[in-house]
Each structure stands twice: as structure tokens, then as C-alpha cells.
Amino acid sequence: MTEKELIESGNMKMDWARNHMPVLAIVRKKFEEEKPLKGMKVGMALHVEAKTAVLVETLAAGGAEVAITGCNPLSTQDDVSLALGTRKNICCFARYGVESQEYYEAIDRVLDIKPDITIDDGADLIFKLHTERTDLLPNILGGCEETTTGVHRLHAMEKEGALKMAVIAVNDAMTKYLFDNRYGTGQSAWDGINRTTNLLVAGKNVVVAGYGWCGRGVAMRASGLGANVIVTEVDPVRALEARMDGYRVMKMADAAKLGEIFVTTTGNRDILTAEHFKSMPDGAILANSGHFNVEIDMEALASLAKSTRTVRHNIKEYDIGGRRINVIAEGRLVNLAAGDGHPAEVMDMSFANQALCVRYIAENKLPNGVHKVPLELDTFVARMKLQSMGITIDELTTTQECYMSGWECGT
Ligand SMILES: NC(=O)c1ccc[n+]([C@@H]2O[C@H](COP(=O)([O-])OP(=O)(O)OC[C@H]3O[C@@H](n4cnc5c(N)ncnc54)[C@H](O)[C@@H]3O)[C@@H](O)[C@H]2O)c1
Numbered sequence: 288m289t290e291k292e293l294i295e296s297g298n299m300k301m302d303w304a305r306n307h308m309p310v311l312a313i314v315r316k317k318f319e320e321e322k323p324l325k326g327m328k329v330g331m332a333l334h335v336e337a338k339t340a341v342l343v344e345t346l347a348a349g350g351a352e353v354a355i356t357g358c359n360p361l362s363t364q365d366d367v368s369l370a371l372g373t374r375k376n377i378c379c380f381a382r383y384g385v386e387s388q389e390y391y392e393a394i395d396r397v398l399d400i401k402p403d404i405t406i407d408d409g410a411d412l413i414f415k416l417h418t419e420r421t422d423l424l425p426n427i428l429g430g431c432e433e434t435t436t437g438v439h440r441l442h443a444m445e446k447e448g449a450l451k452m453a454v455i456a457v458n459d460a461m462t463k464y465l466f467d468n469r470y471g472t473g474q475s476a477w478d479g480i481n482r483t484t485n486l487l488v489a490g491k492n493v494v495v496a497g498y499g500w501c502g503r504g505v506a507m508r509a510s511g512l513g514a515n516v517i518v519t520e521v522d523p524v525r526a527l528e529a530r531m532d533g534y535r536v537m538k539m540a541d542a543a544k545l546g547e548i549f550v551t552t553t554g555n556r557d558i559l560t561a562e563h564f565k566s567m568p569d570g571a572i573l574a575n576s577g578h579f580n581v582e583i584d585m586e587a588l589a590s591l592a593k594s595t596r597t598v599r600h601n602i603k604e605y606d607i608g609g610r611r612i613n614v615i616a617e618g619r620l621v622n623l624a625a626g627d628g629h630p631a632e633v634m635d636m637s638f639a640n641q642a643l644c645v646r647y648i649a650e651n652k653l654p655n656g657v658h659k660v661p662l663e664l665d666t667f668v669a670r671m672k673l674q675s676m677g678i679t680i681d682e683l684t685t686t687q688e689c690y691m692s693g694w695e696c697g698t
């Protein structure tokens with residue numbers, strides 16, 4: 288495709304996404320009218336694809352100058368990246384398939400604009416700001432973090448007294464994790480796996496590692512597709528929940544022998560290791576929908592392999608002697624590196640939260656540390672989403688409110 292055709296394609300994807308993101312549209316309209324981000328510079332490292340692009344243009348509509356790069360070397364859609372770069376007050380440095388050096392150079396280029404506010408997905412910008420670019424910290428008003436793992440990293444920094452800025456844990460908004468992590472990952476992980484493999488899920492043993500918000504979604508949709516779902520966990524309560532939701536629960540060492548498709552969603556490393564690869568059935572398919580490329584031990588798999596070959600676009604087969612193991616998208620996020628990411632209607636809520644939190648940071652002086660998304664913003668997003676879906680709900684009467692909050696007439 289020529290550059291012009293790529294830009295057209297990127298614009299078309301953005302139009303489609305924008306038309307399915309009604310809550311973000313409400314926020315954008317307010318931003319256009321009130322320009323709450325006038326004079327602000329926003330630096331972002333997120334998955335550069337169409338829904339993210341709609342967030343970027345929303346921030347620009349609010350008066351911000353925005354620089355963005357990717358947060359995963361395989362999730363950038365180059366057509367969207369180019370289309371974004373044609374917009375006023377927006378620079379985009381993301382490119383698909385970059386090596387590690389170029390990936391981190393692009394993070395530096397985002398920081399070169401001297402952002403007032405950052406938005407991360409996995410805390411890459413914040414990590415750089417606290418290591419090689421500490422000179423920029425005094426300028427920062429605050430940041431937003433999109434994902435569970437990023438929030439974990441920030442809490443770890445805060446605990447050690449290492450966090451020198453305010454960050455809002457956008458992931459922890461109810462209108463984010465309950466929908467994005469669960470229904471978003473549940474649908475988009477299977478979309479990525481199915482469009483890449485073109486194989487049947489019904490009747491297969493599917494192993495889901497981790498029964499957090501992502502794992503619940505992935506297990507639920509696997510079950511809906513007719514799979515026999517096996518869950519692995521380390522948390523006894525979540526393991527029990529998985530059992531009562533109707534799935535088999537066992538150790539990975541046992542699940543590895545049975546699984547035909549494996550999906551990791553733990554946010555942890557070394558979930559599938561050499562010990563497991565050696566006992567997997569011939570032809571097993573591995574996908575990660577959790578964290579970076581560390582959940583599947585790709586190095587161990589490569590060193591076990593007698594040979595490797597690409598067997599289908601985005602699927603690499605590792606022949607480990609007598610059995611072949613297929614890995615989708617190099618063990619990186621399957622929904623983004625082998626698909627288009629979460630559905631637009633879900634990212635609508637995640638990114639409405641992001642835009643509202645960026646405004647909140649611009650308008651309020653927050654102390655250093657990890658902050659919750661203000662409840663009124665979270666509730667606003669839920670209300671606007673219901674409204675956009677044409678759903679109305681009941682309201683408490685005064686008598687009910689009194690009954691629920693008093694103790695005299697509680698029984
Ligand atoms: N693919 C996506 O688009 C997407 C969307 C949202 C979040 N994420 C990422 O997915 C990961 C999970 O997010 P979440 O919100 O579900 O987190 P979560 O904390 O709700 O769930 C993770 C679960 O994994 C379990 N776990 C940890 N180590 C384990 C191990 N060794 N074996 C088995 N289970 C283990 C934990 O006990 C927990 O229940 C994070 O890295 C997050 O950043 C990805």
C-alpha cells in the first residue's frame with residue numbers, strides 16, 4: 288500500500304471505532320467546548336490502533352499537544368499510526384514490529400516533548416521517567432495507568448518510596464476492569480486465536496491460566512464456544528470460584544498433559560515452562576493474553592526446539608522432538624498482536640475514564656502516589672454508557688434511602 292492508501296485505511300478504521308464509542312464522544316464534545324487541556328502536553332505509550340487513536344484525538348480536541356508511541360512491539364497498526372500523525376498537535380512514533388532498541392527510543396521521543404501528563408499501559412513511560420529521564424519529573428502533574436500489571440508495578444514503586452509522581456490507576460475503575468479485562472479480553476483473545484488458527488474450539492480441552500478478570504472472560508467465552516475448560520490458579524479463593532463456575536481446576540503440571548489450547552492471563556512470568564512443554568500433546572496451541580511476552584517461557588521453548596518454522600501467518604511451530612508446539616504471535620498479547628484488540632464499545636468506557644482522569648489531573652493538584660479514579664467519574668461513565676444503550680434504571684425513593692442507611696427500621 289502507498290502511504291496515502293495507508294492513511295486512508297487508518298482514517299477509515301478510526302471512523303468506525305469513533306462511531307462505536309459514544310461515551311468518549313460525550314467527553315470529546317465537552318472538551319471541544321471547554322478546552323480543559325489547553326497548553327498541556329500529554330505523552331502516551333498505549334497500543335496504537337483505532338480506538339486509542341480516538342482517545343488521542345479527544346485529548347487534542349481538549350487543547351492538548353499529544354505525543355504517542357506503542358506499549359507493545361507487535362500491537363501497532365501502521366495505517367492508524369500514520370493517520371494519527373497527519374492530525375494537528377499529534378505526533379505518533381509507533382511502528383509495527385520494532386526491535387527493543389527502537390521501541391525504547393520511541394518512548395524517549397515521547398518524553399522529549401516534556402509532558403505535563405502521561406498515559407501508560409504497563410508503566411513504560413513512568414519507568415523511564417524514574418530511571419534515565421528523572422530531570423523531567425518536576426514538570427509532571429501526574430499520569431494515568433491503563434492495565435493491571437502497570438498498577439502492580441506502581442504499587443511496588445510506591446511501597447519502596449520510589450514513586451515520585453501522582454498516578455491514577457485507571458485500570459481499577461469499575462467501568463474499566465469489570466468490562467475491559469473480562470468481556471473485552473474474553474472476546475478479543477478468542478477473536479485473535481480463532482482468526483489466526485482457523486480451528487475449532489468446540490470439544491477441545493482449553494487451559495486458562497489465571498482466574499482473575501481476564502481469565503474469567505477467557506474461560507467464559509471458551510465455554511460458550513463448547514470447550515472443556517480447565518483453570519489453573521495460585522489463589523485458593525479464585526480457584527474455588529472457577530470450580531463453582533463449572534470448570535476443572537488443577538495444577539499446570541497436570542493440565543499441561545491435557546490441554547489442546549492454552550491461554551495465559553496471569554500477569555505473571557513462567558506460567559508455561561520447559562517442564563510443561565515436554566508433557567503437552569502434539570500440536571498444542573499456546574497463546575498469551577496477559578502480560579508482555581513472559582508468561583510463556585519463549586527462551587526455554589526455543590532451546591528445547593530441534594527446529595522451528597512458520598506454519599501459518601503469526602503461528603510458529605516448535606518441534607521439540609516427537610511433538611510440535613504452536614505459539615501464536617511470539618507469545619505476545621494474542622488479542623492485539625494477532626487481532627484488533629478489544630471491541631470498540633468496551634474501549635469506549637476504558638478511554639472515557641482515561642480522558643476524564645487526564646482532565647482531573649490537569650485541574651487538581653494531586654500528591655505523589657497511586658490514586659483511585661474518583662467514584663463520580665466512574666459512575667458518570669456507567670451512566671453515560673447505559674444512556675447510550677437506551678437503558679434506564681430505577682432510582683432509590685427517599686424512604687428506601689432512609690431504610691438502607693438507618694438502623695431503627697432495618698428489620
Ligand atoms: N489482553 C488484554 O488486552 C488485557 C486486558 C486487561 C489486562 N491484561 C493483563 O492481563 C493480566 C491479568 O490481568 P487481570 O486484570 O485479570 O489480573 P488479576 O489480578 O485479576 O488476575 C490475575 C490472576 O492470575 C493468578 N495468577 C498469578 N500467578 C499465577 C500462576 N503462577 N499460576 C496461575 N495463576 C496465577 C492470580 O492469582 C490472579 O487471580 C495483567 O498482566 C494485565 O495487565 C491484558
Ligand SMILES: N[C@@H](CCSC[C@H]1O[C@@H](n2cnc3c(=O)[nH]cnc32)[C@H](O)[C@@H]1O)C(=O)O
Binds near residue numbers: 409580
Ligand atoms: N503493555 C503490556 C501490558 C498489557 S496490555 C493490556 C491492556 O491493553 C488494553 N487494550 C486491550 N485492547 C485494546 C485495544 O484494542 N486498544 C487499546 N488498548 C487495548 C486493555 O485496556 C488492557 O488493560 C503488553 O503489551 O503486554
